[in-house]
Amino acid sequence: MKGWIKKNIGELCDSGGGKVKTGPFGAQLHQSDYSYQGTPVVMPTDIKNGTIAQERIARVSDSHVSRLAMHQLSKGDIVYGRRGDIGRQALVKEAESGWLCGTGCLRITLGESEVIPEYLHLYLKMPEIIGWIQNQAIGATMPNLNTSILRRVPIHFPSSKATQRNIVSLSFAYDDLIENIKRRINILESMGEEIYREWFVRFRFPGHKAVEFKKGVPKDWVVGRASLFFEHVKGRSYKSEEISDTDDESMPFVTLKSFNRGGGYRSDGLKLYSGKFSSSQVVHEGDVVMAVTDMTQNREVVGRVARVPEMGRRGAVISLDVIKLVPKSVSATYLYSYIKYSGFSHFIKSFANGANVLHLKPDLVTQQVIVVPTQGLREKFEAIVDPIHEQVGLLSKEIDNLEATRDSLLPRLISGKLSVEELDIQFPPSMLIDADSSAEQGIY
Secondary structure, X not given: OOOXXXXXXXXXXXHHEEEEEEOOOOOOOOHHHEEOOOXXXXXXXXXXXXEEOOOOOEEEOHHHHHHOHHHEOOOOOEEEEOEOOOOOEEEOOHHHOOOEEOOOEEEEEEEOOOOOHHHHXXXXXXXXXXXXXXXXXXXXXXXXXXXXXXXOOEEEXXXXXXXXXXXXXXXHXXXXXXXXXXXXXXXXXXXXXXXXXXXXXXXXXXXXXXOOEEOOXXXXXXXXXXXXXXXXXXOEOOOHHHEXXXXXXXXXXXXXXXXXXXXXEXXXXXXXXXXXXXXXXXXXXXXXXXXXXXXOOOOOOOOOEEEOOOOOOOOEEEEOOEEEEEEOOOOHHHHHHHHHHOOHHHHHHHHOEOOOOEEOOHHHHHHOEEEEOOHHHHHHHHHHHHHHHHHHHHHHHHHHHHXXXXXXXXXXXXXXXXXXXXXXXXXXXXXXXXXXXXXXXXXX
């Protein structure tokens, strides 16, 4: 195609004075070197959805940063996870410049290349490119990535950096819209949490001054085993050949990957299931599910709950790593809020055990003694929180639509089938600073 060039990453780095480099070896950075304060060290687990997540990132002191200066990240670098989920990569932003590329990661530095970093970042997100990398990865049990493989990745790009930037701007505009909606969702969820804590943890519910307390709780609240208020249904065991990413005939499959760390539903973790199941193992919008397995030794998923989003008419099947919590004398709204915000999840996760993989016995969940408010108070709470959950559901669908539109546009943009050369594109907020600096360098 006229005006388009094909080179591999190694050629782009070599011509621009860049490099593809591994992070420090394990002997250079020990577990004892990490601390709660200092400079962040990016590990594969910190790379999520094309960005670097900071919630649980490890840190090291300045002395270690000086010693490992050659592994410091710069704005525009692309950091890759070397093991496991091949294709996981993130673009380093200004705020992350100076952080360290951690053990188990690789980084791409383009230098003064013919390709801008943002374009390469988008290109590497393409399913066919991820597939190409996965096919090249070494290791049957745990695929591994190395610098040689990354250097060979073929890149198809427009010779004009202005065209590259227009392509990036269109995609990033969708990303900015999605991030704005996610912030709105976070605010709504925080409102629901605060109402729960105010009413049922601090006991400042409507009419609390007139209520008699006994042993620290309102006298008319019910104390009993959780099985009085809800029951559980175990998920379906499965074979690897019954799981896929794309199959119109299969059922959506809620697994451990459907949970965010700390709880909440994770839409990008959904798989499809083609095996047998019972009707009791099907979940629909608004149902409450709990993770009873955890691959993280920090117990960041086990015992956590999520609300099932809209899954279509047939619903979704839950895996053996998940249980469905079925309300008996409380609503799903109250049940979800109780498990998530009361401290129950934090308490029940301590019962999970296992050497490499943590398992929580489902029966232990319903055997616990809990305190439940009066029905009238729960109904008042639900009247406030139900609309919040509905709004969160609508906004989540909006995110799904935006992501689907963005992802369908990207292959056409990067292949050149959808031309952007004549478009007058306004840069999204996330690119304004970069655009200004690029103009100063004469990129346009």
